[in-house]
Amino acid sequence: MKVAVDTSLCIGSGMCALTAPAVFDQDPDEAVVVLLDPAPPPAQHAAVRLAVQRCPAAVITATED
Numbered sequence: 001m002k003v004a005v006d007t008s009l010c011i012g013s014g015m016c017a018l019t020a021p022a023v024f025d026q027d028p029d030e031a032v033v034v035l036l037d038p039a040p041p042p043a044q045h046a047a048v049r050l051a052v053q054r055c056p057a058a059v060i061t062a063t064e065d
Ligand code: SF4
Pocket: 005, 009, 010, 011, 012, 013, 014, 015, 016, 017, 024, 031, 032, 033, 054, 055, 056, 057, 058, 059, 060
């Protein structure tokens, strides 16, 4: 799985970091998403798919291998 985020359109809701904290974090100053792992291991895939669904700005993409 390859994960990408369009940070220019992130509205800083933090849902991704709550849903998949091993893959997403938030910048403490600007609250914008920080992608910690653009190629997460299989154990993280379900959480990433959920984060994609929950992102209110729809700026996370996850491409399956
Ligand atoms: S869930 Fe979406 S809008 Fe919210 S912080 Fe994450 S990437 Fe940004």
